[in-house]
Amino acid sequence: MTSHRPALPAVLGLIALAVPVLVALGLISFTIGGAAELAGLTAAVFPVLPVVTAFLWVDRWEPEPPQLLLAAFLWGAGISVLGASLVNDIATTGGGDQVAAVISAPFVEEALKGAFLVGLLCLRRRELDGMVDGVVYAGLVAAGFAFIENILYFGRAFAIDGGNIATVFVIRGVLSPFAHPVFTAVTGIAVGLVARRRNLAGGVLVHRVSYVVAGYLGAVGLHALWNASAGLGYLPAVYGVIMVPLFGGLIALVMRQRRREQRMVSAALPGFASAGWIAPTEVPLLASQSGRRGWRDEVRRRSGDGAAGAVHDYQNAVTELAFLSDRVERGTASPDTRRWHHEALAELKSARDRATAPGAPGGQQPPSASQAPRIFRGEAAHPKERSP
Numbered sequence: 001m002t003s004h005r006p007a008l009p010a011v012l013g014l015i016a017l018a019v020p021v022l023v024a025l026g027l028i029s030f031t032i033g034g035a036a037e038l039a040g041l042t043a044a045v046f047p048v049l050p051v052v053t054a055f056l057w058v059d060r061w062e063p064e065p066p067q068l069l070l071a072a073f074l075w076g077a078g079i080s081v082l083g084a085s086l087v088n089d090i091a092t093t094g095g096g097d098q099v100a101a102v103i104s105a106p107f108v109e110e111a112l113k114g115a116f117l118v119g120l121l122c123l124r125r126r127e128l129d130g131m132v133d134g135v136v137y138a139g140l141v142a143a144g145f146a147f148i149e150n151i152l153y154f155g156r157a158f159a160i161d162g163g164n165i166a167t168v169f170v171i172r173g174v175l176s177p178f179a180h181p182v183f184t185a186v187t188g189i190a191v192g193l194v195a196r197r198r199n200l201a202g203g204v205l206v207h208r209v210s211y212v213v214a215g216y217l218g219a220v221g222l223h224a225l226w227n228a229s230a231g232l233g234y235l236p237a238v239y240g241v242i243m244v245p246l247f248g249g250l251i252a253l254v255m256r257q258r259r260r261e262q263r264m265v266s267a268a269l270p271g272f273a274s275a276g277w278i279a280p281t282e283v284p285l286l287a288s289q290s291g292r293r294g295w296r297d298e299v300r301r302r303s304g305d306g307a308a309g310a311v312h313d314y315q316n317a318v319t320e321l322a323f324l325s326d327r328v329e330r331g332t333a334s335p336d337t338r339r340w341h342h343e344a345l346a347e348l349k350s351a352r353d354r355a356t357a358p359g360a361p362g363g364q365q366p367p368s369a370s371q372a373p374r375i376f377r378g379e380a381a382h383p384k385e386r387s388p
Helices: 008-032 034-058 066-095 097-123 131-161 165-175 179-195 202-232 235-275 280-286 289-303 305-329 337-354
Strands: none
Touching: 008 034, 008 066, 008 131, 034 131, 034 165, 066 097, 066 131, 097 131, 097 179, 097 202, 131 165, 131 179, 131 235, 179 202, 179 235, 202 235, 235 280, 235 305, 280 289, 289 305, 305 337
């Protein structure tokens, strides 16, 4: 997690990602008509909201930059949809609907959705701290894809007889809104595992690539099984025997990883207090979501939303340092870790300066900037490795 304030390049990037989404919506309108598309859009909003909300809830402990989360959604809704549509149309023409559904769609769609995760791994590796981050980004990419796909399916059902949209909505919007996110989450888990390994180089690169390929093939396999069972009439059996347990297992895995992350942050806080980065009285408030939320609520009550936002930034900056420290302790720090630490500590100091006294334990402000230790001279930064 880095700064949540989008710079001009980030804004321009989001605009560029929005263009394919508009193109996809335009093609749907051309295919089924404006009225049917509007009906499909209205129906598609209902299943996507709880899906996106669920993944944002999972992301609460160490929130990812909002612009990257939005980019993930737009990638799935635009580039992934257009690329998959083109290839699937070709496959349908050459081999029929079943070939496109069971072979073309799983391979192409999961490749295009997974490309965003691989891009993060190569270009923004700092944003990936493990499996939870991989699942969150994968879920939002897949949610964007499913959102546009649902507009087409719901709109087409409306255009055919008007009443069929209810049946399609129950199948796609009620029974299986998490289908696409579950498929792509397998790739996300693999990418998250790779992000926690050492820097990619030499033979290690081959080993890490095998993780990503295995995750991608797992996503393809689940997607193909789902589509094949739907075409052959076995979807209820696959849904109950495979998808429901798999979804439950994914929830259990994510919750387990969230608890591990909380323990990791809690374990780092005493060292941070000793280093002078945080006040010792803030340790219990930073160690749990309830403590952090209570702190923000108290600040909001006394000083308003701006002060609460400053405290929130401060809390997130502490979490970022905890994750970087964990990388050092596990021996998985990359050559970029020292630079990341400089940036994270600077963000913490900036956030601490913006945070106000109300709501801190006993009215105490976060440590002043003069109390913070100097940046470490070593390759990586960790409270136990302070320079004399």
